[in-house]
Amino acid sequence: MLLAVEERGSFSVQWKGLYLGSVGAALNNEALKSLNITHILVVARSLNPAFPAEFTYKKIEVLDSPDTDLGKHFGECFTFIDEGICTGGNVLVHCFAGRSRSVTVILAYLMKKHQMSLQSAMSLVRSKRPQIAPNAGFISQLVNFEKSLQGLVST
Template sequence: MSTVKGKRKEYLTVKDLQKVLDSCKLHLNEIDEVWPKIYIGNVAVAQNKAALLKLGITHVLNAAHSKRGSIGNQSYYGHGIVYCGIPADDNTHFDLDVYFHQAADFIHKALKSPDGKVLVHCIMGMSRSSTLVLAYLMIYRHLTLKQALQKLLQKRAIYPNKNFLALLLDLDLQLTKRKKMCQIL
């Protein structure tokens, strides 16, 4: 909580979000359904086509496209699975926010397709992939960042890096401002 220009205003910080993340007691699994028909997983499960077919995965969003150990493209998955690759680095300098809307649109279209189920993955399934799912929940499901984090933490051990948390806070602020403007109009 902070005071801004004499007005008492509540806002979250990266440290606040890290405290929420630190409260998670779940163990990290290969894959978890974190929202109806949305799964977050690691690269090993993403490269196991038999497991994906068994789960009914129809779409794969790879948040570590062309990164160390992360093979994947449309020809790898064939006709049964729609692929989207985002070449994100899990570091404090990567601007993942430029992909927030592209990723959210891909997830949204996947869920609208018949029997659509989407796997969002990176290398471990903790930082890049969870950040993109959080952005989707904020953009399309109209959850605040805190609400989205709480929902995911009930289903999976996630830990977006500090940079990604800051980018999500910016998105949260933008979406909140947009909501307020729409209410005024």
């Protein structure tokens, strides 16, 4: 079930149990706990888990570069997100600014797990976090991912 737009500091709800944010969100221990965040997916090379004793982390070490192959990590990201949600917790996916790398993972997750087109997923995420801006290389990877899922390309 889709949740209404909800902003809490630098967090935005994207789907039931799934939050998108920046490094600021990941450093806000009080907010993480109040939102029942149990799992944190870090999609950045230079950021390390802030509270490793308190949350379950997975780190995908990638740069925000059009040449980065983020798509090769989608499967492990989806598994981690599902683990967090299936155990009754909530999951924060973040990168540095919460605009490109983490957004790309969220978009791919919505496309795969909720059978959304890229265009629909992008509209949904943008409605909740207007500042999203996946780099051109990530957009290309998402278009190819959509082709592999649906055999279609959004126009």
